[in-house]
Amino acid sequence: MAVIWSKKSVANLKKIWNFYTFNLNTIYGANNIVKGIKKTGAALNPNFLHQSEAYLATNQYRAIYKHFKIVYTVRNNDIHILQIFDSRQLPLKIK
Numbered sequence: 001m002a003v004i005w006s007k008k009s010v011a012n013l014k015k016i017w018n019f020y021t022f023n024l025n026t027i028y029g030a031n032n033i034v035k036g037i038k039k040t041g042a043a044l045n046p047n048f049l050h051q052s053e054a055y056l057a058t059n060q061y062r063a064i065y066k067h068f069k070i071v072y073t074v075r076n077n078d079i080h081i082l083q084i085f086d087s088r089q090l091p092l093k094i095k
Contacts, residue, residue: 003081004079004080009082009083012085016033016034017030037070041063041072044063045079059073059074067087068084068086068087071083
């Protein structure tokens with residue numbers, strides 16, 4: 001089993017890190033958030049699937065770390081992380 005991060009999910013991690021670093025002026029917080037998301041992704045198990053939701057495509061699931069949703073799918077016993085996003089209503093208002 002391997003955890004494979006898509007280009008989009010890596011770009012999402014960079015956006016999250018940049019937001020915490022430049023908008024909230026906390027490199028320590030940015031590093032902790034990204035590290036927590038990566039740990040959550042690495043801990044995913046193809047034998048234990050998280051919740052599937054109506055807005056997700058067939059065979060897509062979501063895991064949560066704090067207020068970030070990690071959307072993933074399982075293919076050939078590998079975890080493919082597709083996207084990560086902030087699930088708060090308006091994250092741009094946070095300061």
